[in-house]
Amino acid sequence: MExxxxxxxxxKEDFLKxxxxxxxxxxxxxxxxEQYIKKMERKSKSTKSDSQKKTDTINKKIDVLKNRKRRYIxxxxxxxxxxxxxxxxxxxxxxxxxxxxEQKNELLSLMESExxxxxxxxLKKELLQFLNFDELTExxxxxxINRIEVKEDGTPIxxxxxxxxxxx
Numbered sequence: 001m002e003x004x005x006x007x008x009x010x011x012k013e014d015f016l017k018x019x020x021x022x023x024x025x026x027x028x029x030x031x032x033x034e035q036y037i038k039k040m041e042r043k044s045k046s047t048k049s050d051s052q053k054k055t056d057t058i059n060k061k062i063d064v065l066k067n068r069k070r071r072y073i074x075x076x077x078x079x080x081x082x083x084x085x086x087x088x089x090x091x092x093x094x095x096x097x098x099x100x101x102e103q104k105n106e107l108l109s110l111m112e113s114e115x116x117x118x119x120x121x122x123l124k125k126e127l128l129q130f131l132n133f134d135e136l137t138e139x140x141x142x143x144x145i146n147r148i149e150v151k152e153d154g155t156p157i158x159x160x161x162x163x164x165x166x167x168x
Contacts, residue, residue: 051111058104065097
């Protein structure tokens, strides 16, 4: 019967892999996945709601400025203000309108890119797939480990890229 001799570095590598897997699995068990995902979903809906409120506020401000522009035309037509005063007022109002439209477009763009249900479902799938693994692949290693130091006595110190998440 032949025995395969495994080089000592292989033992160290296996020990390191096992340690990392155990650390990660321990963390996974600490996380209530459903609670975590529901928390993210609530935050996402809250963000979308806040964005919608901001958009509504901007729309109201835009309407006020458009009405103001109409009043300036009436004041000019009635001879209450001069053409110079009218031009200055319109320029200032147009500047404000442009800024508000930019803000509105940014919010709308943000809201479009954040389809809450679809995003949460994708994240949920990825998270559950990612968290249910039995083998430490190179990809997982690079995603989760910042660096590994080895003490003089050979003891590894593993620096992860994450900390234990806290759900409020």
